Amino acid sequence: MTHFIDTDCKDGSSSAGYEHGNTLAIGGVSDVFPFDAQETAWIDVIHKMDETYADLVRYQVELEKKNGALEDAQHFLASILASMTDVLIVCDLTGAIQQVNRALEDLTGLSADQLLDRPFQSLFTEDSQILVDGFAQCIRDKAIQDCALQLRGRSEPIPVDLNCTSRYDHRGRLVGMVLLGRPVGELHKAYRALNQAHTELKTAQQQLVQSEKMASLGRLVAGVAHELNNPISFIYGNVHALERYTQRLTRYIAFCHEQGPRVDQDRLRGELRIDRILDDLSPLITGTMEGAERVRDIVQGLRQFSSGQQGEYALFDVEPVLGRAVHWVSKGGPEALEVDYDLPVPLRVSGHAGQIQQVLMNLVQNALDAMADLEHPHLEIRGGEEGGVVWLEVRDFGPGIAEDDLVRIFDPFFTTKPVGSGTGLGLAISYGIVNEHGGRLKARNHSQGGAVFRVELPSVRPGGGG
Known part of the structure; x- marks a missing residue:
């Protein structure tokens, strides 16, 4: 089969050719090419070029994406470094x-x-x-x-x-x-400021302790005055009686020294009631000594209560400290106060008796304040020792403590009393004192009414060990 092909030459002339079978004849030249192989080669080249171009486009797109990601990463790192x-x-x-x-x-x-x-x-x-x-x-x-x-x-x-x-x-x-x-320059400044504030706070706390203690002493003035008045009164009366007796005895002894008649001695002895004086001398002296000892105990208790926090701990029995606290606070409270004790003796602890007395006085005072509206106030005080811990519970029969207040009752300046009736420092200071003694102070409401404050302190065994 023959195909005639007319092609244009470069000079504008035309040449004729024909294809016969698989042979291409152009311009009468007998150049022979495999036409199908050439066409296939060109198609392959074009496909490769298309693939290469597509790869270049894809690589460019990926490169632009990576370049954008790199720029974002650089900006991100730069922003981090700058911030x-x-x-x-x-x-x-x-x-x-x-x-x-x-x-x-x-x-x-x-x-x-x-x-x-x-x-x-x-x-x-x-x-x-x-x-x-x-x-x-x-x-x-x-x-x-x-x-x-x-x-x-x-x-x-x-x-x-x-x-x-x-x-x-x-x-x-x-x-x-x-x-x-x-x-850390600012941190150092803040630390110094914090340290200074802490020092000032400690100083303020010490002042508050003393202020609260003075307030407690003020509440005790009436009771202490009453306690001192009784022994001083009969000491004063006994001394006056002793003064009169002294005059009579002096007169009688002087007469006997002059060796007067026996009859006159008996008459004067009866007139001056010498026998009665001799009988009264021993009770007068005993009463005077008892009154002086009571005054001494009261003064010693006051000194122990008002002593500062300096000094080493000493062993003491809780029962007499508790007795003084209740006795003194109750003197300034209602006369109808009834106190029930359930305490084993002794209950020995190590610490500052004056500070523990301050804690107990505060608890008793709060109990009396809670029962201020009751006609017959009643106080229950229990104690004991369990597992190396001495515990005391002070229960009143007042309205109890509100549940929301139980978690804040030991916070400084928190009080439920009317303005002017309380500073809100008594329980906070008491809590700190008990903690310093290695113990705990807790509060709860009794199931049958009223509030219960519990003091726990490390006990001291009879041999002296804790």
């Missing part, structure tokens, strides 16, 4: 600075360009040189943490807590170190 308040220094193994953050620039007053390639040791004061000079060697063994250094600031040294770690390349080779420091 860091801690100081960041990246160095090589020689200590030359390779990168810093804005926090370091702000503290030192130097730009990043001024800091690059500069030895990082120059950023710290002379007092810190011994430490920073050894960083390059130390990080080969372990990271450096919380190293206190002085950074050269704009106008004055700035204390920083510095951490230093090793930096490795992608092959795992040590190429430098990273220093991260936190300025």
Whole structure:
């Protein structure tokens, strides 16, 4: 089969050719080409070019995506470095600075360009040189943490807590170190201010303890005056009687010394009632001694109560301390107060008897205040020892404590009393005193009404051990 082909030459002429079978004849030249192979080759070339172009387009798109992601990552890291308040220094193994953050620039007053390639040791004061000079060697063994250094600031040294770690390349080779420091100047100022505030608070607490103690003493004045008045009254009366008896005895002895007649001696003895005087002398002296001892005990109790917190702990029995606390507080309370005791004797603890007495007086006073509206106030006091702990419970028969107030009752300045009737410090101070003695002070409502305050203190066994 023959195909005639008319082709245009480059010079504008035309040439004729024909195809016969698989042979192409052009311009009468007997050049023979395999036409199907040539066509297939060109198609393959075109396909390869299309594939290459598509690959180039795809690679360009991926490259643009990766370039955008890289830019985002760079912006992200830059924003992190810029927002860091801690100081960041990246160095090589020689200590030359390779990168810093804005926090370091702000503290030192130097730009990043001024800091690059500069030895990082120059950023710290002379007092810190011994430490920073050894960083390059130390990080080969372990990271450096919380190293206190002085950074050269704009106008004055700035204390920083510095951490230093090793930096490795992608092959795992040590190429430098990273220093991260936190300025602690403001922290130091805050710590000093906190320490000063704590000292002032402790002073204020001590003053409050004394103020509360003086308030307690004020509430006791009436009761103590009553207690002192009785023994002083009969001491005063006994002394007057002894004075009269002394005059009579002096007169009688003088007469006997002059050796008057026996009849006159008997008459004068009867007239001066010498026999009665002799019978009264012993009771008068005994009563006077008893009154003096009662005054001494009252004064000793007052001195013990008002003593400060200084000094070592001493062993004492809780029962007489509790008795004095109830006795003194009740003297200033209602006359109809009924107190039921259930206490084993003895109950020995170690501590300051005056402070424990202050705690017990406060609990009794609060119990009386809670029963102020009752016609017949009643107080129950129980105690015992369990598992090395001496415990005392003071229960009143008042309205009890509101559930919401139970969790706040020992907070300073918290009170449910009317304004002017309480400072809200008594229970807070009592709580602190019991804690200082290694014990606990707790409050709860009794199932049958009223509030119960429980004091727990470490006991002291008869042999002296705790």
